[in-house]
Amino acid sequence: MTSFTPYSALLGGSLIGLSAALLLLLKGRIAGITGIMDGLLPPYGSDALWRIIFLIGMVLGVLLFKQAGGNVSEIAIEASNITLIFAGLLVGFGANLGSGCTSGHGICGIALASKRSIVATLVFMFSAFATVFVTQHLF
Amino acid sequence: MKLLVALLCGILFGLGLAVSQMINPAKVIGFLNVIGNWDPSLAFVMGGALTVMTIARIYILRRPAPLLESQFYLPEKRTLDRRLIIGAILFGIGWGTAGFCPGPALASIGIGGEKVLIFVVSMLVGTLLFNHFFHPKKYCCDY
Numbered sequence: 001m002t003s004f005t006p007y008s009a010l011l012g013g014s015l016i017g018l019s020a021a022l023l024l025l026l027k028g029r030i031a032g033i034t035g036i037m038d039g040l041l042p043p044y045g046s047d048a049l050w051r052i053i054f055l056i057g058m059v060l061g062v063l064l065f066k067q068a069g070g071n072v073s074e075i076a077i078e079a080s081n082i083t084l085i086f087a088g089l090l091v092g093f094g095a096n097l098g099s100g101c102t103s104g105h106g107i108c109g110i111a112l113a114s115k116r117s118i119v120a121t122l123v124f125m126f127s128a129f130a131t132v133f134v135t136q137h138l139f
Numbered sequence: 140m141k142l143l144v145a146l147l148c149g150i151l152f153g154l155g156l157a158v159s160q161m162i163n164p165a166k167v168i169g170f171l172n173v174i175g176n177w178d179p180s181l182a183f184v185m186g187g188a189l190t191v192m193t194i195a196r197i198y199i200l201r202r203p204a205p206l207l208e209s210q211f212y213l214p215e216k217r218t219l220d221r222r223l224i225i226g227a228i229l230f231g232i233g234w235g236t237a238g239f240c241p242g243p244a245l246a247s248i249g250i251g252g253e254k255v256l257i258f259v260v261s262m263l264v265g266t267l268l269f270n271h272f273f274h275p276k277k278y279c280c281d282y
Contacts, residue, residue, distance in 0.1 A: 002169040002178045005160065009180040012159020013187025019151035020188065021195030026144045028205030028212050031152065032282030033242040041266060050145040057149020058246040064150065065157035066250060072157065075247070076165040077254040079237050088244075088258040090233030092265020095241060097273070098226020099214070102240045103152075104282025105227075106185060111192035112213070117282070119219055120227040127231025132171040135236060 002074075020108055023054075032104020034095040098124070141207050153246045159184040162247045164238025171235050214282060 020031035027050070039051025066072050079087065095101040098120050100109060105124075109117020160166045161184055169178035204210055234240050239258050247255045 002160075002163070002166045002180070004178050005180050006183050009159050009183035010187040012155045012157070012161065013184035013189075014191050015151050015155030015158060016184070017155075017188035017191025017195070019148045019155060020192045021199065022144070022151070023148045024196060024205065024211070025199045025202075026148075026205055026207045027141060028208045028210060030213065030282055031148065033240075033245065035282050037241050037245065037263075037266065041263060041270070050142055053142050053145040054149035054152075055245055057146040057151075058153035058156070058242070059249045060146075061150040061153020061155075062157045062162060062246045063249045065154055070157055072162070072250055074160075074165075075163045075251070077238075077251070078165065079254075081254070081257055084237055084239075084254060084258045085261045087233040087237035087239065088261025089265040089268070090229050090236070091240060091244075091258075092233075092262035092267075093269050094226045094229030094231070094233055094265075096226070096266050096269040098223050098230055099216070100282025101230060101242070102234070103242050107188045107192055109214070109282055111189055111196050114214065114217075116214070116216060116219060116223055120223055123224055123227035124231035124234065127228045128171050128235035129173055131232045131235030132168055133174065136168070136172050136175055 016103070016107065017111075020103075020111075024108075030104060030108045032100050032108055034099075034101045034104055094124075144207065152242070155188070156243050156246050159187075162243045162251075164243075167238040167240075167243070168235070171238075 023029050023031045036051045036054055039048040040055070100117065100120060105117040105120040110121060156162050161181065166178065167181060169176070170181035200211070237258060241262060244255060244258050244262060248259060
């Protein structure tokens, strides 16, 4: 059970939006983590390096938050290892097949008024709502 | 300079995920659990990010090119196809099952321990499977 935290949600969301805006303004790139994650896997083209550095920055951002006294102790991963493997495979495969995830479609794509992103976001939101309904209420 | 920008944007993104608690899978599942004890916070995260990004992109895309590169790298595909829909369905099932999507999972590597690592490795294997069965992705113009 988690409680509603509108202010930190808005502030954190704005930081994510600012990151995406700066990446577009300076590098002309979409801050979609599915695409950026591909920098971790071969073949390593000329574009892999900035992606890997972005991901390192992301890890550092969370560590900075913790260092500054931010509370990360409430993080709870309740899923079993087998469940995590199943979910991870689906997330990796599905996000690539669908050309994006929450950040790429849900934030950047919708902000760019992309029809594909709007549809993809509605579909994965509905799919996730249905999945949680099944896992939390039926089993 | 270009790499410094990538690092800075990554740090901001990670900070945003941490501040908004999106790196906490329980928080994400709390949002997805609409008919349970619903926590609408994630909608505010998206609202905040979308507001900033939508206003920014209106001005940014008026420029002929970004500041440090010669062109914008935007997705070119406009039409809906089966892959998009099936991919989004599969992604949603995985996201709802674990409460993790790619950004928060990768960002939590530094604090998350073994379970995060298991999820991240599985996610990369899922990506490799996709690359194996379908065409390997072009770097340019994907989300």
